[in-house]
Amino acid sequence: MLTKRIIPCLDIKNGRTVKGVRFEDIRDAGDPVELAALYAKQGADELVFLDITATNEKRKTLRDLVREVARHIDIPFTVGGGISAVEDVEVLLQNGADKVSVNSSALHRPELITELASRFGSQCVTVAIDTKNTSEGWKVFSKAGTVDTGLFALDWAKEVVERGAGEILLTSMSNDGTKGGFALDITGEISRNVIVPVIASGGAGNQQHFLDVFAAGADAALAASIFHFQEVPLPELKQFLAQNNIDIRI
Amino acid sequence: MKTVIVDYKAGNVQSVLFALERLGVQATVSANAEEIQSADKVIFPGVGEASSAMRALKAHHLDQLLPTLTQPFLGVCLGMQLLCQHSEEGDTDMLGIIPVQVKRFEVAMKVPHMGWNNLHHLKGDLFTGIKDDEYAYFVHSFYAPVTEYTIAQSSYPEPFSAALQYKNFYAVQFHTEKSGAPGAQILQNFLNL
Numbered sequence: 133m134l135t136k137r138i139i140p141c142l143d144i145k146n147g148r149t150v151k152g153v154r155f156e157d158i159r160d161a162g163d164p165v166e167l168a169a170l171y172a173k174q175g176a177d178e179l180v181f182l183d184i185t186a187t188n189e190k191r192k193t194l195r196d197l198v199r200e201v202a203r204h205i206d207i208p209f210t211v212g213g214g215i216s217a218v219e220d221v222e223v224l225l226q227n228g229a230d231k232v233s234v235n236s237s238a239l240h241r242p243e244l245i246t247e248l249a250s251r252f253g254s255q256c257v258t259v260a261i262d263t264k265n266t267s268e269g270w271k272v273f274s275k276a277g278t279v280d281t282g283l284f285a286l287d288w289a290k291e292v293v294e295r296g297a298g299e300i301l302l303t304s305m306s307n308d309g310t311k312g313g314f315a316l317d318i319t320g321e322i323s324r325n326v327i328v329p330v331i332a333s334g335g336a337g338n339q340q341h342f343l344d345v346f347a348a349g350a351d352a353a354l355a356a357s358i359f360h361f362q363e364v365p366l367p368e369l370k371q372f373l374a375q376n377n378i379d380i381r382i
Numbered sequence: 383m384k385t386v387i388v389d390y391k392a393g394n395v396q397s398v399l400f401a402l403e404r405l406g407v408q409a410t411v412s413a414n415a416e417e418i419q420s421a422d423k424v425i426f427p428g429v430g431e432a433s434s435a436m437r438a439l440k441a442h443h444l445d446q447l448l449p450t451l452t453q454p455f456l457g458v459c460l461g462m463q464l465l466c467q468h469s470e471e472g473d474t475d476m477l478g479i480i481p482v483q484v485k486r487f488e489v490a491m492k493v494p495h496m497g498w499n500n501l502h503h504l505k506g507d508l509f510t511g512i513k514d515d516e517y518a519y520f521v522h523s524f525y526a527p528v529t530e531y532t533i534a535q536s537s538y539p540e541p542f543s544a545a546l547q548y549k550n551f552y553a554v555q556f557h558t559e560k561s562g563a564p565g566a567q568i569l570q571n572f573l574n575l
Contacts, residue, residue: 134499134538135517172562177498203400208519208560223427228396230521230560253430255494255521298494299521329496346453351492381498381517 133379137177137352138370139331139343140359142184144213148192153360165200169370171359172207174366175382179205180233180301180354183213191220195227202228210258212301216244225252233301235260236274238279239288243297249296254328259297261285261336263318265306270318277305289322300326301354303333311337314345314353323349339364339372346378385409387422387571388448388461389518390438391540394559398427398458401559405570409574413442422453423573426557428460432484432524433472435460449479456575462546462553463524471524480527480548487538493540494523501545501556508545508572516564518544518556527554 142149142164145220157164158170168179181201183194198211211224212233219297238245238259238282248257262277263270263285275366281288302322304315314332323330327349336342336355342364358364373380388394389411402409402425408426408495410417418424421549426448440443448455457465458544460514466476469484487493498517501509520536526543528535534545546553552572558565 134495134497134520137497199396203403206401206404206560206562206566207492208521208557225394226396228394228400230394230397230557250431250434254523255496256429299496327493329492329494352497 135379135381136346139178140171140176140353141180141354141356144181144186147197168205172205173369179209181211198229199227231256231258233258233260237355239274245295251349254296254298257297258301259292259298262303293326299329307335315343316348319350320348339369343376383422385423386413388426388443389413394429397559411566415447424455426457426461432469433474442460456572457553462555465553496521499536501534503535508571518561520556
């Protein structure tokens with residue numbers, strides 16, 4: 133059986149993890165490679181690295197990081213942040229990334245999705261969608277959740293899949309950081325209406341939240357701080373899900 | 383021992399190089415006929431789309447060379463499908479080394495088939511030390527059906543070929559280089575052939 137995936141997310145700035153990490157058993161909590169290796173050992177099914185660097189040296193730093201991750205980590209990983217051209221993706225994949233995630237650049241120029249899919253295959257093109265629950269329904273937001281694009285999340289999800297996306301990373305900005313659980317309704321709705329896998333993101337606070345979002349139809353679930361601060365340790369989470377009849381790799 | 387990774391600018395060469403490096407093996411990346419012919423082991427990675435990969439192989443004259451090789455050969459992911467006869471992806475004639483037709487997954491399931499899935503019905507030396515039910519990482523939208531050349535199966539939801547073998551040509555649909563410890567073991571088993 134294909135298993136549900138648990139995906140720790142590492143926010144990267146200038147080649148280091150940010151937002152805080154608290155592990156006693158690693159030397160340097162800011163070293164993404166060390167943290168990634170620990171997660172891989174603990175049973176993470178994949179990793180996502182989101183680069184939030186804003187310097188001119190960005191591409192080179194990210195390329196070097198991708199290379200070091202690929203050298204040491206034997207599970208798949210996705211790299212996102214600031215990718216706006218075929219050439220950006222080429223560099224990341226050549227250095228060992230398995231997938232890339234595009235967000236604002238796809239909103240800005242949707243043809244990019246098709247260009248990437250036809251050049252590298254849909255399987256390495258993840259489109260990240262940031263959504264908020266508004267009075268009109270679930271809308272797509274850009275610029276870190278500040279700008280309403282006018283698009284409905286379900287419509288945009290269908291469009292990116294038509295254009296060649298192989299996976300959707302759906303982040304509910306309404307739930308993100310609340311630790312009150314994932315956005316079950318929109319995650320389920322999009323998952324039922326597109327053919328590609330959907331990664332749920334935003335709102336994880338405990339083990340039950342993962343069970344709920346898989347029951348709602350998510351193919352994978354992503355979280356950051358609850359893993360970084362060991363509030364929900366990965367091995368225990370996977371045991372819990374397996375005991376509750378979720379197909380999961382132990 | 384000389385291990386060569388076939389370079390046709392359509393493979394995830396770096397990940398395979400690193401996986402070999404973790405096993406203590408320095409491999410050469412090459413599209414050169416003599417280099418490939420003289421290798422003890424040849425690894426043929428691949429990601430991307432079938433017809434463009436075939437075009438790249440032809441551009442490097444590898445479509446003529448690869449079928450003539452006699453040393454242990456390992457196709458990975460698209461590298462497995464390229465060894466087959468034909469693919470529904472882009473209605474592409476492949477290398478034709480293994481007489482198998484590659485098909486697209488039916489749309490009742492999510493496509494691509496992406497994530498960790500079990501290996502079953504393991505046959506032969508490639509799977510020495512790998513237990514039935516072990517997990518491997520897959521990412522693909524097209525598959526090879528189960529035939530007499532199947533040496534490992536997985537299911538989505540129907541059984542398909544997770545690995546193929548025809549003479550010296552071994553091939554795996556999953557990514558050995560991204561399948562954790564079991565993937566590393568399978569790669570080591572190949573190097574031990």
